[in-house]
Amino acid sequence: MGEAVGDFGLIGLAVMGQNLVLNMNDHGFTVVVFNRTVSKVDAFLDNEAKGTQVVGAHSIAEFCAKLKRPRRCMLLVKAGSAVDDFIELLLPHLEQGDVIIDGGNSNYNDSERRTKYVESKGLLFVGTGVSGGEEGARYGPSLMPGGSAAAWPTIQSIFQSVAAKSDDEPCCDWVGDGGAGHYVKMVHNGIEYGDMQLICEAYSLLKNVAGCSHEEIASIFAEWNKTELDSYLIEITANILAHKDEDGSPMVDKILDKAGQKGTGKWTVESSLDNAVPVTLIAEAVFARQLSAMKDERVAASSQLAGPKAAYKIGNKDEYIESVRQALYASKICSYAQGYMLLREAAKEYSWKLNLPAIALMWRGGCIIRSKFLANIRDAFTNKPDLLNLLLDDFFKQAVDKAQSGWREAVASAAYSGVPVPAFSTALSFYDGYRTAVLPANILQAQRDYFGAHMYERTDKPRGEWFHTNWTGTGGNITSSTYNA
Ligand SMILES: *[C@@H]1O[C@H](CO)[C@@H](O)[C@H](O)[C@H]1NC(C)=O
Ligand SMILES: *[C@@H]1O[C@H](CO)[C@@H](O)[C@H](O)[C@H]1NC(C)=O
Ligand SMILES: *[C@@H]1O[C@H](CO)[C@@H](O)[C@H](O)[C@H]1NC(C)=O
Ligand SMILES: *[C@@H]1O[C@H](CO)[C@@H](O)[C@H](O)[C@H]1NC(C)=O
Ligand SMILES: *[C@@H]1O[C@H](CO)[C@@H](O)[C@H](O)[C@H]1NC(C)=O
Numbered sequence: 001m002g003e004a005v006g007d008f009g010l011i012g013l014a015v016m017g018q019n020l021v022l023n024m025n026d027h028g029f030t031v032v033v034f035n036r037t038v039s040k041v042d043a044f045l046d047n048e049a050k051g052t053q054v055v056g057a058h059s060i061a062e063f064c065a066k067l068k069r070p071r072r073c074m075l076l077v078k079a080g081s082a083v084d085d086f087i088e089l090l091l092p093h094l095e096q097g098d099v100i101i102d103g104g105n106s107n108y109n110d111s112e113r114r115t116k117y118v119e120s121k122g123l124l125f126v127g128t129g130v131s132g133g134e135e136g137a138r139y140g141p142s143l144m145p146g147g148s149a150a151a152w153p154t155i156q157s158i159f160q161s162v163a164a165k166s167d168d169e170p171c172c173d174w175v176g177d178g179g180a181g182h183y184v185k186m187v188h189n190g191i192e193y194g195d196m197q198l199i200c201e202a203y204s205l206l207k208n209v210a211g212c213s214h215e216e217i218a219s220i221f222a223e224w225n226k227t228e229l230d231s232y233l234i235e236i237t238a239n240i241l242a243h244k245d246e247d248g249s250p251m252v253d254k255i256l257d258k259a260g261q262k263g264t265g266k267w268t269v270e271s272s273l274d275n276a277v278p279v280t281l282i283a284e285a286v287f288a289r290q291l292s293a294m295k296d297e298r299v300a301a302s303s304q305l306a307g308p309k310a311a312y313k314i315g316n317k318d319e320y321i322e323s324v325r326q327a328l329y330a331s332k333i334c335s336y337a338q339g340y341m342l343l344r345e346a347a348k349e350y351s352w353k354l355n356l357p358a359i360a361l362m363w364r365g366g367c368i369i370r371s372k373f374l375a376n377i378r379d380a381f382t383n384k385p386d387l388l389n390l391l392l393d394d395f396f397k398q399a400v401d402k403a404q405s406g407w408r409e410a411v412a413s414a415a416y417s418g419v420p421v422p423a424f425s426t427a428l429s430f431y432d433g434y435r436t437a438v439l440p441a442n443i444l445q446a447q448r449d450y451f452g453a454h455m456y457e458r459t460d461k462p463r464g465e466w467f468h469t470n471w472t473g474t475g476g477n478i479t480s481s482t483y484n485a
Contacts, residue, residue, distance in 0.1 A: 006032035006055055006067040008158055011086060012076035013040050016130070018048055019138035020076065020103070020162070025052045029163040030102070032056075064093035071155050074101040076130075083110070087118065096125055099151045101126040107267070108179030108186060112350070115147045124148035126155065129175075129185025131367035132164065140164030142366030143172035144359075145189070146181025146352075148398035164366025166375070171365040175351035183271075183346055184359055187339050190268025190282040192233075192368050193261075194335040194423060197285035199237050201421045205410060209417050214250040218242040220321060221478040228329055228399070231371030238267065258429045259289040275345040279360050279429050281335040284422040298328045307418035314413065323413075326406030331427035333400055336377060338430065345390040391434065400431065446471075 010021050013035040021031045021044075032235045033042050033049075034057045038074045043055040057063035064071060071094060075086050083102050097342040100118055102111065102125075111127030120127035129144030130137065143163045145155065152174045163172035175181045186313040206220060221238035225231070243251040270281035291298070314320040340356065360378035363369055380393035390396050407460055411428050414421040433439065446469075455466040 002062065002066050004066060004068045005258070006030050007072070007077065008074040009034070009057075009063055009067050009071065010076060011035070011063070011073065013044050014076065015074040016103075017133045018249065019134055020074075020130070020141070021054055022048065022163045023138055023140070024158065026319070027052055027158075029053075029158055029161075030055060032066045034058075034060065035321055055205070061093055064090065069095065069098065070124075071098040072101065072155055073099065074103050076103045079104040079106045079110075083114070087114065090117075091121055091123070096122045097154075099124040099126060099148075099154055101145075101147075101151075101155065103128050103130045104298065105185070105264070106182050107184040108163065109352050111147065111182040112179035119148055120440070124149045124151035124154075127179060127182045128159075129188065131185065131188060133246070133368075136164065136366050138401045140171070140366050142188075142362050142370070144175050144181045144184045144362050145172070146177065146179065146184070148173040149174070149177060158415050165368075166361065166365035166370075168480075169361060171362050171367070171370075172454040173358035173362060174357060175359065175362075176354050178352065180347075180350070180352040180354060183350075183352075184343065184354070186267050186271070187343055188363060188367060188369060189264035190279070191335060191339045191363075193265035193268075193289075194281045194339075195231075195332065195369055197235050197281075197288050198328050198331050198335070199286075201326050201414075201424050203237070203241075204419055205324050205327075205414060206321065208419050209413050210234045210314055210317055210324070212321075214241050214252065224325055224328075225266075227319045227325070228373060229325065229332075229371075230366060231373065233371075239399075256295070257264050257292055258295045261286070261289050265289075272332075272338075272342050275342065275349060276403060277338070277342045277345045278430065279338045279342050280426040281331065281338055281423050288420075288422050308416060312392045312413055312416035320409075320413070323406035323409040326403035327410035327424050328430070330400050330403035332373070332408040333390065333396050334427035335423075336373075337347060337396075338372070340377075340381075340390050356385070356387075365430060389434070391431070404431075412436040412447050431484060 007029040008115060009032040010017055011034045013033060022031055024031045030053045032055045033041055033044065034401040038058050041058060045056045049360050057066055073090055073210060075083055077083060077086060083104060083106060090211055100123060106127055114127065115125045126145050126147035130141050134143040136142065143159050145159060158216060160170035163170040175184050206217050218238050218241035221234055221241060225234045225238060241252060245254050265282060269279060269283045269286055272277045316411060343354055357378045360374045360381060361450055364378065376395055377390065380390060380395060381387055387393055391400065407428060411421060411424050421434055445456040449456050449468060452469045453468055455468045457463055458467055
């Protein structure tokens with residue numbers, strides 16, 4: 001079986017797994033690897049891992065025997081039943097205090113369940129978000145571990161060594177109990193959906209309202225990358241827009257406008273509905289992908305449904321471009337504010353003690369949403385751990401205030417031009433709704449009481465006292481009080 005030489009074990013040698021192993025090897029850890037298709041282990045040792053300290057195993061028993069205690073066994077296999085299968089295969093070979101780590105894109109509910117299950121066997125479980133793709137896995141991913149808190153001290157040093165660094169700090173910290181790590185990864189992906197949609201809308205306004213060419217937009221994004229918007233997604237968008245097809249025309253013009261999705265954005269929105277948190281921007285980003293996917297229907301409708309009669313005229317072009325930038329920045333602030341509202345609510349629901357500043361730091365580097373801006377979010381929650389809402393932090397309060405006239409102009413220009421900007425608009429509506437002391441929900445409550453006798457609270461009476469009005473004067477309740485709307 002061999003000596004227990006391994007610091008860490010990894011099962012699943014697809015590209016992500018291989019890259020993470022090589023990254024750990026670079027940092028001086030001896031990694032034991034296993035793959036269900038055993039020939040893959042030898043192929044890896046003979047090729048990518050040639051000349052490294054990586055140790056191969058040809059069975060689960062050998063894999064476990066070659067690990068120092070407490071054993072740390074990470075799974076990078078397809079999310080779903082494969083994870084449960086490997087847990088069952090590992091359990092007989094592990095001892096108290098050993099740790100099973102799932103680094104796949106698992107549903108947080110599964111991680112919540114697996115933590116309890118593995119703990120019931122006297123072992124420890126970690127469900128960790130891993131972001132940054134293959135490149136991140138190789139040179140520094142963002143890692144978001146949660147699960148059995150007692151596992152953290154045994155994996156901390158290796159996780160923080162291999163994680164991306166931002167200002168010398170690792171983009172990895174303990175997230176919380178149970179499914180917290182995978183939950184935070186899910187919200188990360190939802191925010192990624194939002195960030196991407198916002199960039200698409202900015203591009204659309206620059207192209208369709210300001211009439212900029214692709215070259216111009218590429219250099220505008222490169223400029224924006226030097227401002228508060230400095231981020232991976234802005235940077236790659238600048239590169240994408242500058243890219244030419246073989247015939248010299250902009251590559252983006254050849255790409256069909258029909259978006260795909262894998263479902264983590266949808267999970268985030270489902271969770272926001274379950275927790276009654278208005279995560280409107282991510283929801284619009286998911287819907288925008290769905291509308292884009294109705295390509296044939298849109299093409300047919302485009303020749304039948306009219307837009308505005310007259311073209312909207314922008315004033316000064318540079319000022320307009322700046323307005324679009326302000327719209328992107330302010331909307332992004334709202335999106336992160338909503339994402340953090342969801343994290344806070346989920347933490348209550350699942351009794352997780354989420355470390356909010358650490359989450360911003362985990363997203364600061366390594367992952368797709370990495371940006372300069374996340375350092376400001378980290379500061380906001382470090383300065384005030386009980387901050388109710390990111391929008392109420394002094395830095396962001398002032399940033400939105402400074403951006404709002406450009407933001408409003410960009411949204412108005414889109415409405416006048418008939419250019420869809422669902423994420424910019426929903427962010428602005430959310431901002432205006434959140435800062436409005438009196439919303440028209442008084443009418444809504446009156447309607448519910450009128451047709452369903454659902455009753456209402458009064459502005460001139462203490463909260464929690466409920467009233468019903470005899471609206472029609474015809475007596476009795478208008479309709480059955482079992483009608484719930
Ligand atoms: C084994 O390796 C292949 C890559 O060759 C990978 O696709 C697969 O997911 C791995 N599976 C497991 C369970 O180890
Ligand atoms: C964006 O900014 C980063 C530094 O923050 C820089 O490394 C990168 O090259 C910039 N990208 C573009 C396309 O300007
Ligand atoms: C997680 O479980 C809750 C409660 O059962 C459910 O409402 C929610 O949709 C689940 N989330 C996902 C992503 O499956
Ligand atoms: C509603 O008002 C009408 C007219 O004032 C009255 O006749 C009726 O009794 C009232 N019904 C109830 C349930 O109070
Ligand atoms: C009218 O509805 C209210 C609230 O459901 C209920 O308390 C009351 O008894 C109802 N009155 C009549 C006359 O049915």
